[in-house]
Amino acid sequence: MKKRFTEEQIIGFLREAENARLKKLLAxxxxxxxxxxxxxxxxx
Numbered sequence: 318m319k320k321r322f323t324e325e326q327i328i329g330f331l332r333e334a335e336n337a338r339l340k341k342l343l344a345x346x347x348x349x350x351x352x353x354x355x356x357x358x359x360x361x
Contacts, residue, residue: 322330
């Protein structure tokens with residue numbers, strides 16, 4: 318049976334998936350921080 322992907326390729330795919338997940342998490346956190354900063358700037 319012929320392998321479709323090498324071990325290095327699989328590790329690369331997993332790394333890319335993890336990087337995408339972390340970038341999404343960071344973007345969500347930065348957005349939430351901006352919302353909080355905007356709310357704190359407003360005078361109640």
